[in-house]
Amino acid sequence: MIFPAIDLPTLDxxxxxxxxxxxxxxxVSIRRKKIRAHxxxxxxxxxxxxxFLACYLWYHAHHGVIHFxxxxxxxxxxxxxxxxxxxxxxxxxxxxxxTLYRALRGWFGRHKRIARxxxxxxxxxxxxxxxxxxxxxxxxxxx
Numbered sequence: 001m002i003f004p005a006i007d008l009p010t011l012d013x014x015x016x017x018x019x020x021x022x023x024x025x026x027x028v029s030i031r032r033k034k035i036r037a038h039x040x041x042x043x044x045x046x047x048x049x050x051x052f053l054a055c056y057l058w059y060h061a062h063h064g065v066i067h068f069x070x071x072x073x074x075x076x077x078x079x080x081x082x083x084x085x086x087x088x089x090x091x092x093x094x095x096x097x098x099t100l101y102r103a104l105r106g107w108f109g110r111h112k113r114i115a116r117x118x119x120x121x122x123x124x125x126x127x128x129x130x131x132x133x134x135x136x137x138x139x140x141x142x143x
Contacts, residue, residue: 008059009066009137015052016129019045023123039103046100049126070140078135085128092122 026041068078099118102111 008055009133012052012056012059013130013133015048015055016126016133019048019052020123020126020130022048023119023126027119042100042103045122046096049096049122052129066136068136068140070135074135074139078132081128081135082132085125085132088121089125089129092118092125096122 022041022045026038026045029035029037029041068075068082070078095114095118099111099114102108102114
């Protein structure tokens, strides 16, 4: 293992949680007309999510799939949560890229129209990522 002292799943959950906080701060900032603060928060959220994605892909390329060991209703809930999280995690990649691109080009009307969809989906993916981590590694740890 290249990074033996780093618990990548915990780092991933931390990055997801940080992204959710930065997205919320960015939203609050733009609502208060604090454009520079909004830009900084959203760029930091994007960077945090990119670091998350790199760590997530590296971890799963080297460790494979981690199976949830819970049973019954909790398993059904976990699988539904994981399913919605996974589908929306794939969708958020192009949405975030388009939203960021429009902002960087100064196309603020177009940016705002797509950001209304991007923000809640990105927040959902970030928050559910933390919940999935907690359920998988702490509620029913299999390793």
